Amino acid sequence: MASDRLGRLIVVSGPSGAGKSTVLRRLLASPPPELVPSVSATTRPPRPGEVDGVDYHFLTPERFEDLRRSDGFLECFQVFGKDHWYGTPRSEVEPRLAEGKWVLLEIDVQGARQVMRDFPDALTIFIQTRDMNELESRLRGRNTETQEHIRRRLERAREEMAAAGEYDYQVVNDDVDRAVREIRTILTSTEKARDV
Numbered sequence: 001m002a003s004d005r006l007g008r009l010i011v012v013s014g015p016s017g018a019g020k021s022t023v024l025r026r027l028l029a030s031p032p033p034e035l036v037p038s039v040s041a042t043t044r045p046p047r048p049g050e051v052d053g054v055d056y057h058f059l060t061p062e063r064f065e066d067l068r069r070s071d072g073f074l075e076c077f078q079v080f081g082k083d084h085w086y087g088t089p090r091s092e093v094e095p096r097l098a099e100g101k102w103v104l105l106e107i108d109v110q111g112a113r114q115v116m117r118d119f120p121d122a123l124t125i126f127i128q129t130r131d132m133n134e135l136e137s138r139l140r141g142r143n144t145e146t147q148e149h150i151r152r153r154l155e156r157a158r159e160e161m162a163a164a165g166e167y168d169y170q171v172v173n174d175d176v177d178r179a180v181r182e183i184r185t186i187l188t189s190t191e192k193a194r195d196v
């Protein structure tokens, strides 16, 4: 197979509220030509403005469970305690890797660890804020979660921050444009994940 037909897996994680969606949306507005996002599946309800099939595949718990049992996910986890499931459908990833695309997964640390085990050549990037105070104020400012859900996300954020060193690259999102530039440079300069 010619080397330009080989895909790459790009994994992006970071605590909820760090700005992953904001940064990746900006990146995907003018992406490197091979880059395509994987649309995850979730059992959580859509937020206002979120579109089924674009932001997530919003599935019922039953449909998600069916897919999980039939090995339809590359990885899937309950991200915030026992609340909701999130997973990467194989159908989002495998055909695109075969076409030579760079498939972008925005997934939590548990999912990333599984991908690192199964695809050791995946390129991994951790997006974070300068400190926890900034994270908390962004999460509260976004105004999309209840107090209880914010508390749970902050608890989980502390655990996720501790995993930052397991990733190939760490990007501090204190300025969206700068973070996007940094990720663009990482994607176009690294040799890692040329052969997943």
Ligand code: ADP
Pocket: 014, 015, 016, 017, 018, 019, 020, 021, 022, 023, 138, 139, 141, 142, 173, 174, 175, 176
């Ligand atoms: P995540 O996808 O990591 O959960 P979001 O992209 O939803 O995070 O961002 C959380 C909140 O922080 C949003 O309200 C977003 O507008 C804001 N935000 C994102 N990046 C920055 C930044 N560099 N500076 C200030 N606010 C930001």
Ligand code: 5GP
Pocket: 013, 014, 015, 016, 040, 041, 044, 075, 076, 077, 079, 086, 087, 088, 089, 106, 107, 108, 109, 110, 111, 112
């Ligand atoms: P949100 O509910 O804010 O959209 O996402 C919450 C968290 O779920 C984020 O940390 C995000 O990275 C993670 N997530 C989204 N999709 C997936 C997925 O397919 N797999 C895993 N493991 N985590 C995901």
